[in-house]
Amino acid sequence: MKDFFKLCSDLIQTTDPVSLENILFQYLQDKDREEVQVVFRILLSEKKIKFPIAKIQNWISESLELPTWLVEECKTRVGNGSVNLSLLFPEPKTKKDLRPKEWMETYIDPLFFAKNEIIQKESLVSSCRILPEKERILFLKMILPGKTISFPAKTLDLIKRWETNRNLIPHSKLEPYICKLALGYAKKSTTAIGCYTDLGFLGKNEKKEWIKMTTIPFPDLTEAEEDLLENFITANRVQKFGPVLSVSLKLVFEISFSGVERSKRHKAGFVLVSPRIKKILGEGDLESVTNSEYFISLLEVENETAGKPFWE
Numbered sequence: 001m002k003d004f005f006k007l008c009s010d011l012i013q014t015t016d017p018v019s020l021e022n023i024l025f026q027y028l029q030d031k032d033r034e035e036v037q038v039v040f041r042i043l044l045s046e047k048k049i050k051f052p053i054a055k056i057q058n059w060i061s062e063s064l065e066l067p068t069w070l071v072e073e074c075k076t077r078v079g080n081g082s083v084n085l086s087l088l089f090p091e092p093k094t095k096k097d098l099r100p101k102e103w104m105e106t107y108i109d110p111l112f113f114a115k116n117e118i119i120q121k122e123s124l125v126s127s128c129r130i131l132p133e134k135e136r137i138l139f140l141k142m143i144l145p146g147k148t149i150s151f152p153a154k155t156l157d158l159i160k161r162w163e164t165n166r167n168l169i170p171h172s173k174l175e176p177y178i179c180k181l182a183l184g185y186a187k188k189s190t191t192a193i194g195c196y197t198d199l200g201f202l203g204k205n206e207k208k209e210w211i212k213m214t215t216i217p218f219p220d221l222t223e224a225e226e227d228l229l230e231n232f233i234t235a236n237r238v239q240k241f242g243p244v245l246s247v248s249l250k251l252v253f254e255i256s257f258s259g260v261e262r263s264k265r266h267k268a269g270f271v272l273v274s275p276r277i278k279k280i281l282g283e284g285d286l287e288s289v290t291n292s293e294y295f296i297s298l299l300e301v302e303n304e305t306a307g308k309p310f311w312e
Helices: 002-013 017-028 033-043 053-063 068-078 081-086 100-113 117-130 133-143 153-165 223-236 292-304
Strands: 177-188 196-204 210-217 237-241 244-247 251-257 259-262 270-273 276-283
Touching (some): 002 017, 002 153, 017 153, 017 210, 017 276, 033 100, 033 153, 053 081, 053 117, 068 081, 081 133, 117 133, 177 223, 251 270, 270 292
Antiparallel strands (some): 177 196, 177 244, 177 251, 237 244
């Protein structure tokens, strides 16, 4: 669930629609259909089973041998029922990092399929004892009334659109295109040393001028790739604009994307949909960098097929 919590954190902190799409895509692109459905169920607060908070409070207070009034008083001070109930349990000594689907099957399904309240109570308390704090809070939010996760309205709308239109599209249809672009600038993270929150990639337009083709926020890199990137930027920095560093055009990346859309806001006249780094190809070979004509040709093809099902 570690990756899922990072997804939620990134979605809450990000407001740019393109960045939000990229974050969702990067997380979902290697998940199977069932896993994707579970993820959306959690993100959209779709609850398999709900209990009144009073019942959960009673079950927990009885199991922990705490007076109900004390639990109520704690809730008054903390202000959040799920957080308050979660804090009543100590942190477990061991932790499991399950995928969302496994997590739901392990902790939520037993409550749903339990034959009576005695079994439900035992299952709930057992789960609360096993789960670490973040997961315990999520677990309680999943079974209590109210939203599981509170997203900004625009973010929630985007998640709903993805759930409706994209979660059943095969992976091969989400990521059909590959290009090569040169790293042009990087925005340094203000919280993590040696990490970058945005990477800007350049290609050439029809006049053979270098222009920005896309930006990839929160790049998903291995530790070795992060070290390579940090060393390259340190050695090839040209200018600094606050946290943004421009670099010499040397390092070429292979980038995948799911489509191209017109954009008046971008100098290139288009924007890549859900771009992500496939691999770092290395320095040099700038002649192989994809030019704008390729993206424009894709834009024309996509315009011709607009409105048609993806299998046609």
